[in-house]
Amino acid sequence: MAASSQKSTENPPTPDKLPVPAAPKPAAGAPPPKKEPEAPPFEKGLVEEIKKKFGESIKVIFVKPLRIKIQVEPRDIVEVATFLRDSMGFDHAESAGGTDYPKENQIEVIYHLGSYTREDLGAHILSLTARTSRDDARLPTLINVYKSVEYHERETFEMLGVYFEGHPRNERFLLPEDWADIPPLRKDFRIKGR
Amino acid sequence: MTSLEDKFEESKKLGLQIVRESEEDRLMTLSVGPQHPGSGHFRFTVKVDGDYIVYCDPDPGYVHRGEEKMCEYRNVIQNIPHLERPVIHDSSNITYSYSLAIEELAGIEVPRRGQYIRALASELNRQVYTLYWLAIYGIFLGHSTMFMWPTGDRELFIDLLEVLTGARVTHAFNIPGGVRNDIPDGFKERCLRQMRYFQKRLKEYEDIFYNMPLFRQRTEGVAVLSKEDAIKLGVAGSVVRASGVPYDIRKAEPYDIYNEIDFKVQYMKTGDCFARSYVPFLDMQESCHIIEQLLDKMPQSGEVRAKLQPNPKGPPGETYRRVESGRGALGYYIVSDGTPKPYRVKISVGSFRNMLALPYLLVGQKLADMPAVYWSLNYWPVEADR
Numbered sequence: 001m002a003a004s005s006q007k008s009t010e011n012p013p014t015p016d017k018l019p020v021p022a023a024p025k026p027a028a029g030a031p032p033p034k035k036e037p038e039a040p041p042f043e044k045g046l047v048e049e050i051k052k053k054f055g056e057s058i059k060v061i062f063v064k065p066l067r068i069k070i071q072v073e074p075r076d077i078v079e080v081a082t083f084l085r086d087s088m089g090f091d092h093a094e095s096a097g098g099t100d101y102p103k104e105n106q107i108e109v110i111y112h113l114g115s116y117t118r119e120d121l122g123a124h125i126l127s128l129t130a131r132t133s134r135d136d137a138r139l140p141t142l143i144n145v146y147k148s149v150e151y152h153e154r155e156t157f158e159m160l161g162v163y164f165e166g167h168p169r170n171e172r173f174l175l176p177e178d179w180a181d182i183p184p185l186r187k188d189f190r191i192k193g194r
Numbered sequence: 195m196t197s198l199e200d201k202f203e204e205s206k207k208l209g210l211q212i213v214r215e216s217e218e219d220r221l222m223t224l225s226v227g228p229q230h231p232g233s234g235h236f237r238f239t240v241k242v243d244g245d246y247i248v249y250c251d252p253d254p255g256y257v258h259r260g261e262e263k264m265c266e267y268r269n270v271i272q273n274i275p276h277l278e279r280p281v282i283h284d285s286s287n288i289t290y291s292y293s294l295a296i297e298e299l300a301g302i303e304v305p306r307r308g309q310y311i312r313a314l315a316s317e318l319n320r321q322v323y324t325l326y327w328l329a330i331y332g333i334f335l336g337h338s339t340m341f342m343w344p345t346g347d348r349e350l351f352i353d354l355l356e357v358l359t360g361a362r363v364t365h366a367f368n369i370p371g372g373v374r375n376d377i378p379d380g381f382k383e384r385c386l387r388q389m390r391y392f393q394k395r396l397k398e399y400e401d402i403f404y405n406m407p408l409f410r411q412r413t414e415g416v417a418v419l420s421k422e423d424a425i426k427l428g429v430a431g432s433v434v435r436a437s438g439v440p441y442d443i444r445k446a447e448p449y450d451i452y453n454e455i456d457f458k459v460q461y462m463k464t465g466d467c468f469a470r471s472y473v474p475f476l477d478m479q480e481s482c483h484i485i486e487q488l489l490d491k492m493p494q495s496g497e498v499r500a501k502l503q504p505n506p507k508g509p510p511g512e513t514y515r516r517v518e519s520g521r522g523a524l525g526y527y528i529v530s531d532g533t534p535k536p537y538r539v540k541i542s543v544g545s546f547r548n549m550l551a552l553p554y555l556l557v558g559q560k561l562a563d564m565p566a567v568y569w570s571l572n573y574w575p576v577e578a579d580r
Contacts, residue, residue: 067514069512091425092425092426092427093428094430094516094525095540095542095547097527097540099537099538100538110527112514112525112527112542116425117425122446122447123446123447125514146428147426147427147428147550148426148427148428148547150550151550159262174254174255174579175255175258184260184263185262185538189263191263191267
């Protein structure tokens with residue numbers, strides 16, 4: 001029963017996979033090359049603009065309709081954010097948070113940037129991310145670029161233990177004052193009894 | 195005649211310990227909340243110099259429940275009932291964007307009738323929230339009629355939602371794949387009838403509250419948030435719309451069937467307390483039109499809910515989806531690792547963003563204006579804490 005339900009949740013073969021066996025190109029045994037869905041032109045243009053400025057130091061994770069995610073080195077993040085604000089029109093950060101990846105021993109901090117001023121960017125969210133080591137989690141703060149991240153960074157500091165260099169208040173915010181445990185959104189923190 | 199300075203020098207020679215008043219001595223620190231009825235589970239410290247606020251520091255977290263951590267322990271369907279606890283008055287909207295995000299990750303198509311019904315439930319719920327907020331705003335400006343009327347009229351919408359969903363406040367109605375059940379018989383007529391009544395009532399609200407000279411005096415020109423500052427602070431919802439930014443997710447990034455609905459984004463340019471309290475009122479009027487259109491354009495029959503697997507899940511990936519709630523953009527950032535439980539859920543709420551404007555706006559205001567400024571931010575502490 002369980003096995004059958006497992007099987008049914010798998011994705012059905014997509015049409016673009018089907019003609020692959022007939023194609024002569026791939027070597028025998030090699031998996032068929034997966035076709036990426038075509039990125040929409042407007043989003044592609046935005047990414048090109050960023051890439052033109054910063055070149056290879058920016059890693060584009062994905063470009064989907066209305067959503068772009070890029071990853072930068074921690075030392076570049078302030079410069080990239082300044083460029084995004086001043087030249088591209090991403091004028092505020094909707095939220096900032098983080099995700100813990102213990103297997104890679106990394107924490108990813110993500111800023112969701114949006115725009116109030118540019119009408120054509122109203123539906124777009126640009127995710128600016130940077131990764132830092134779990135053992136000594138430190139990132140430069142973006143508070144001087146985006147004032148709106150002040151509380152979000154404070155929250156990320158206490159929930160994931162990422163110290164934001166230059167942030168005036170890396171201190172307790174939502175948790176109780178007598179909290180004495182590891183940052184709760186790290187994966188090695190377990191809810192008691194579970 | 196000896197000056198004050200001479201007297202001070204003289205007293206030092208005599209060995210008297212006279213201490214001059216320092217700047218700090220003039221200030222008094224007041225702690226507002228978390229038990230203060232006007233703050234609502236939220237504490238902030240203000241320093242006053244005489245009658246004026248010179249410093250404000252919010253201290254949230256009294257209703258922090260760890261919603262984001264809880265989500266990592268339950269599968270996507272089990273998460274719905276606890277996710278609506280942060281804002282039970284707007285529980286359809288807070289599960290709306292969650293459903294949108296899960297649908298995108300798992301590749302679920304929602305039937306059109308389902309899309310209409312959940313938009314309808316969300317609009318009704320927005321009215322419930324805004325009326326509740328208006329009642330509190332009224333009573334904290336000393337207008338007890340404005341407490342009674344919205345509280346009473348809120349029952350209309352609660353009753354409608356009870357008929358629709360089976361529960362009065364926490365419905366768990368919007369779920370990934372559509373809505374839990376179909377509209378009962380006679381709902382449309384009842385809803386339209388009550389909407390006609392409510393629109394008449396809204397005119398009375400305007401006469402007794404928004405056009406009252408006392409209310410105008412207490413709010414007009416108080417705590418002005420300029421357009422530039424509103425954008426810089428990244429505030430959301432009615433706060434940013436009151437500062438002259440016509441931004442509404444329903445228009446900017448239409449989800450479900452909102453691109454088929456004809457409505458205007460209500461905004462004002464003054465950015466003062468009056469604008470921030472009047473924009474939600476205009477939203478209520480607009481919402482009435484949206485509800486009428488939704489009932490009109492809704493497909494008369496069909497599925498309301500897509501058939502789901504026992505544990506809906508998709509390939510590993512991440513998404514960020516948002517809707518316009520009563521307090522502004524409400525977004526979910528969900529990372530999935532391919533298992534039925536989300537790997538990470540981040541809830542981005544308007545209240546948390548609007549909190550940043552509180553110290554900014556309160557400094558320089560009179561202490562007596564504090565409730566008018568605080569509640570004009572459309573701030574719901576429980577939602578901000580999550």
